[in-house]
Amino acid sequence: MHLVVTAHTxxxxxxxxRTSPEAALEKADELAADGHExxxxxxxxxxxxxxxxxxxLFVHPGG
Structure with a gap:
């Protein structure tokens, strides 16, 4: 899987x-926690x- 995580600064x-949904979500959460919009x-x-x-949709579907 090919995913791109983008933050606007x-x-x-x-x-x-990132190549996995979990890794992409982890990076996205990290960027958001750093205050990026x-x-x-x-x-x-x-x-x-x-x-x-x-x-x-992809990491915890139905949860």
């Missing part, structure tokens, strides 16, 4: 590639997910 965008996880189709939505 005052200096531009920060993007990180609009943290999203993008899947291979180009769809963006907010971390909470991504968690409920």
């Amino acid at each position: 005052s200096d531009g965008h920060l993007s990180y590639q 609009r943290v999203v996880i993008t899947d291979i189709t180009g769809r963006d997910y907010e971390p909470g939505e991504f968690d409920s």
